[in-house]
Amino acid sequence: MAGGRGALIVLEGMDRAGKSTQSRRLVQALQAAGHRADLLRFPERTTEIGQLIGAYLARERELEDHAVHLLFSANRWEHVTSMKEKLHQGITLVVDRYAFSGVAFTSAKENFCLEWCKQPDAGLPKPDLILFLQLSPEEAAARGNFGRERYENGPFQKKVLQSFHHLMNEKTLNWKTMDASKSIEDLHREIKTVAEKTMQEVKDKPLGELWK
Numbered sequence: 001m002a003g004g005r006g007a008l009i010v011l012e013g014m015d016r017a018g019k020s021t022q023s024r025r026l027v028q029a030l031q032a033a034g035h036r037a038d039l040l041r042f043p044e045r046t047t048e049i050g051q052l053i054g055a056y057l058a059r060e061r062e063l064e065d066h067a068v069h070l071l072f073s074a075n076r077w078e079h080v081t082s083m084k085e086k087l088h089q090g091i092t093l094v095v096d097r098y099a100f101s102g103v104a105f106t107s108a109k110e111n112f113c114l115e116w117c118k119q120p121d122a123g124l125p126k127p128d129l130i131l132f133l134q135l136s137p138e139e140a141a142a143r144g145n146f147g148r149e150r151y152e153n154g155p156f157q158k159k160v161l162q163s164f165h166h167l168m169n170e171k172t173l174n175w176k177t178m179d180a181s182k183s184i185e186d187l188h189r190e191i192k193t194v195a196e197k198t199m200q201e202v203k204d205k206p207l208g209e210l211w212k
């Protein structure tokens with residue numbers, strides 16, 4: 001593989017922490033610096049599965065909690081072939097939410113354990129770096145009110161955050177917590193530095209399998 005593989009870089013964090021802003025900004029900066037990089041996001045609402053998820057989040061339709069969890073996972077699996085192709089072609093993928101959001105949101109519901117929630121995503125491409133954008137609920141609130149989608153309320157988000165903290169304790173994953181209260185530009189510069197370091201470190205290493 002001339003030049004080596006691309007890195008799989010995931011951004012996670014609570015609502016309004018800046019995941020979408022920073023993932024877009026990172027891809028632009030990497031491309032401007034001459035790297036090959038693409039932006040992905042989950043849920044990817046453009047596929048048939050993604051449209052079903054979009055309707056569920058918009059409260060336009062109801063889905064059973066286990067069923068919707070499996071749909072979120074299927075929405076990642078339907079992108080795996082193309083993700084692997086790109087990574088092996090040397091394209092770095094910056095992903096706005098991934099399986100960690102999947103597990104954190106479902107396990108915040110009653111009667112779901114972390115282990116059950118992780119199973120459907122076991123074997124997905126393993127991120128080389130997971131950036132957790134950390135922001136207090138008060139600072140998030142200062143960035144605007146919650147939207148109207150499902151899950152956008154304070155008590156549920158508090159449970160989601162607890163689940164994220166359980167996931168972050170897993171030492172086999174390369175989590176980095178970033179202070180998301182910084183300005184967009186300052187945070188971007190820090191993220192770009194760790195992303196480029198990771199890209200350099202993993203280019204000759206095999207891609208791993210998540211939770212296997």
Ligand code: ADP
Binds near residue numbers: 017018180
């Ligand atoms: P997320 O994708 O994590 O929900 P967004 O990137 O959509 O967050 O950002 C949520 C809102 O906060 C947007 O209005 C965005 O412009 C603003 N924002 C993002 N990052 C910052 C920052 N570092 N400082 C202040 N406002 C920010």
Ligand code: 2DT
Binds near residue numbers: 042072073098102106
């Ligand atoms: P965004 O617009 O912030 O992406 O909102 N979610 C996401 C899940 O419940 N399971 C998942 O697997 C993923 C990826 C988080 C999307 C909402 O969907 C939730 C918020």
Ligand code: MG
Binds near residue numbers: 019020021
């Ligand atoms: Mg977003």
